[in-house]
Amino acid sequence: MQKISSSSFVLPVLCVCVDVCVVRAVRLAQPCPFLLPRPFLALWGGALLRASALLLLSFLGGLRRMRGPEGLQSLAVLCFHRPAYVALLGALGRPAQEELWAWHSWGRVSAVEVGGSVSGTALKRLLGCMRPYLWRFVFVLALVMLSSYGEMAVPKYTGHMADWIVNEEAPNAFSEAIWLMAVLTVLSAVLEFVCDLTYNTTMSAIHTSIQAAVLEAVLQQDIAFFDATSTGELVSRVTTDTSDMSEALSDELSLVMWYTARFVFLLIFMLSQSWKLTLLSCMGVPIIWVLPEFIGHFRQIIAAKSQDLLAKANQVATETFSCIKTVKCFANEDGETDRYRRRMDDIYALNKQDAATYAASTWANSMTSLALKVAILYYGGLLVTEGAVSSGDLVAFVLYELQFTSSLEAVMRCYPEVKKAIGASEKIFEYLDREPQVPPDGSLEPDRLEGHVQFRNVTFCYPGKANENPPVLKNVSLELKPGKITALVGSNRSGKSTCVKLLERFYQLQNGDGEILLDGKPLQSYKDQYLHDQIAVVSQDCLLFARSVRENIKYGRENASEEEMIEAAQLASAHSFITGLPSGYDTDAGEKGGQVSGGQKQRIAIARALIKQPKVLILDNATSDLDGENRHQVSQTLLNQARSCSVLLVSNNMSMVESADHIVVLNGGEVEEAGGHDELMRRGGFYAQQVEKQHLGFQRPEEAGEEESEPD
Numbered sequence: 001m002q003k004i005s006s007s008s009f010v011l012p013v014l015c016v017c018v019d020v021c022v023v024r025a026v027r028l029a030q031p032c033p034f035l036l037p038r039p040f041l042a043l044w045g046g047a048l049l050r051a052s053a054l055l056l057l058s059f060l061g062g063l064r065r066m067r068g069p070e071g072l073q074s075l076a077v078l079c080f081h082r083p084a085y086v087a088l089l090g091a092l093g094r095p096a097q098e099e100l101w102a103w104h105s106w107g108r109v110s111a112v113e114v115g116g117s118v119s120g121t122a123l124k125r126l127l128g129c130m131r132p133y134l135w136r137f138v139f140v141l142a143l144v145m146l147s148s149y150g151e152m153a154v155p156k157y158t159g160h161m162a163d164w165i166v167n168e169e170a171p172n173a174f175s176e177a178i179w180l181m182a183v184l185t186v187l188s189a190v191l192e193f194v195c196d197l198t199y200n201t202t203m204s205a206i207h208t209s210i211q212a213a214v215l216e217a218v219l220q221q222d223i224a225f226f227d228a229t230s231t232g233e234l235v236s237r238v239t240t241d242t243s244d245m246s247e248a249l250s251d252e253l254s255l256v257m258w259y260t261a262r263f264v265f266l267l268i269f270m271l272s273q274s275w276k277l278t279l280l281s282c283m284g285v286p287i288i289w290v291l292p293e294f295i296g297h298f299r300q301i302i303a304a305k306s307q308d309l310l311a312k313a314n315q316v317a318t319e320t321f322s323c324i325k326t327v328k329c330f331a332n333e334d335g336e337t338d339r340y341r342r343r344m345d346d347i348y349a350l351n352k353q354d355a356a357t358y359a360a361s362t363w364a365n366s367m368t369s370l371a372l373k374v375a376i377l378y379y380g381g382l383l384v385t386e387g388a389v390s391s392g393d394l395v396a397f398v399l400y401e402l403q404f405t406s407s408l409e410a411v412m413r414c415y416p417e418v419k420k421a422i423g424a425s426e427k428i429f430e431y432l433d434r435e436p437q438v439p440p441d442g443s444l445e446p447d448r449l450e451g452h453v454q455f456r457n458v459t460f461c462y463p464g465k466a467n468e469n470p471p472v473l474k475n476v477s478l479e480l481k482p483g484k485i486t487a488l489v490g491s492n493r494s495g496k497s498t499c500v501k502l503l504e505r506f507y508q509l510q511n512g513d514g515e516i517l518l519d520g521k522p523l524q525s526y527k528d529q530y531l532h533d534q535i536a537v538v539s540q541d542c543l544l545f546a547r548s549v550r551e552n553i554k555y556g557r558e559n560a561s562e563e564e565m566i567e568a569a570q571l572a573s574a575h576s577f578i579t580g581l582p583s584g585y586d587t588d589a590g591e592k593g594g595q596v597s598g599g600q601k602q603r604i605a606i607a608r609a610l611i612k613q614p615k616v617l618i619l620d621n622a623t624s625d626l627d628g629e630n631r632h633q634v635s636q637t638l639l640n641q642a643r644s645c646s647v648l649l650v651s652n653n654m655s656m657v658e659s660a661d662h663i664v665v666l667n668g669g670e671v672e673e674a675g676g677h678d679e680l681m682r683r684g685g686f687y688a689q690q691v692e693k694q695h696l697g698f699q700r701p702e703e704a705g706e707e708e709s710e711p712d
């Protein structure tokens, strides 16, 4: 020790190394379940640990200046300025949460450099997902510790054997060492097997539960969210992102656990061999430690960006597959491939940056550990010559050290990967945390409902377009009476479907923008499930699921009997064609109902609505694909059905609208006129013009030559 203290540079360098090591150790320990909820403890405990380590080193190393008042003052400022600052922030009522996670100045600087980090919160959430499996993790950790301890047998007994070969004093030592080494190694391997099995099944359970939770959270969102988010992005979040995160986390976390346990045991065993050589080994640690931290931040940002790009690429693919007929029709396969390739090129550019960073960090780590090994062999050789350690100890130490640096390197290599997984989880938690923009569910679910709907002076703009002028609906008042058919007609974009969406409670009215009443009570006071049981909508895009016709009709009413299903299908004029399908009601409708024709799809959708026996039935352009015969049958169904509920018919097909009891004409989001067919025809307004236009045939323009030859 005297030798070390006499050199003017070794001790200060050692102080810096120890300081860095303590700081990193506390930062790594911060997310552990004990310290995570106690950031103040980590902050002050870390500072105390740091101060004690430095103080101890200056006393042991004989740094006299450090022991004086000036030295102690500097030490106090270095170690306690951050905790004091954060405590002051807390006392002044200023937000200190962010600061708690960067308890030393340069940690804070690195956090700022990468544009702020929210990984503390994401990590907390991830640990939260693992909490239900806490005991399994405790079990795995215990096995990891035992197995790692067993692995120490090989270097330890190799050292003993080296001593035996040199001294030849204890003839039994050789066989004893071999025997113990073999038993401990086999035990360690068995423990590793059990541990891997438990760990992998646990992580797979966590993955499945996160994926289900993300899908559940997405499905809970309001319609405005789905309007604003592409299908590709949603699919990407639910499938790719959760898989990436779980895989990275599962693989890397396991490595971090294994290598950390190994690292701790190796450190203990190395200290027991020679504390001087251990100190020398630790001098390379800061480089191996600090570098991956910076790289981890960088890769975290790249991971988030690449997720966004992947979601966009997925969107192109999803869109192309869903519109494949249009793509083929325009022979634009190459165009779509180019679009996809351009997105993939952006991801490739990011991946190149990622790969370069990773390669640089691996190279730097290898160089450091190589230099360290040379230094240890040189210094160790000197110690053996002086007789301070035996040659067996040096052999064991070198073997420990080989594993020590590789364990540290492995932990540090995994650290950025874990951060990358945390980066990926941030996006997923964004979805899990998103509160749907819908008011709290109502509580009304009366036994009897008439189905009387009233729109009173409703004015509406879509979310995010609040300042839109004119609004989509302006002062709209209309009524759907039980037992009556009300038709809503108007030009394109006049707001007909918007009225339907409001009735389905997909969007909310702002205060003062009128009200929608169902049986005299505000729509939002009804329970969501109840409301959707009572209001059935067959819309223009009445897509079917890729399931059997039976499952499609019983969708949402799985308990309905066979008779109820057939009755609903008969009412919708669907029964005869369904029984003619290859497997009748068990025929697969295909993706988006692709296995049946447009008209059949609509009739199945009408049956799906009727099976609910709704009190309000809405047909939003749902008869557009029906031929004359079927349209007649559906009109008849409507007339029959109207006796037991209120029917809203949104259509521009005037022959169907004529049968309605009341017709409301929308124009530019306002009610232009309303009344019965005859009354509106007499009035000669917008409605009458529309009817006339539909009755007019197409006329070919007369040819110029003919015109000329016609006599005046």
Ligand SMILES: Nc1ncnc2c1ncn2[C@@H]1O[C@H](COP(=O)(O)OP(=O)(O)OP(=O)(O)O)[C@@H](O)[C@H]1O
Pocket (backbone or CB within 6 Å): 227, 462, 465, 472, 490, 491, 492, 493, 494, 495, 496, 497, 498, 499
């Ligand atoms: N989800 C939405 N987000 C923003 N604007 C929307 C949304 N849906 C519809 N709009 C706009 O609201 C207006 C009314 O649309 P709506 O679909 O209600 O009219 P419509 O009368 O049913 O039209 P069409 O007969 O063409 O189906 C249009 O300008 C449309 O662009």
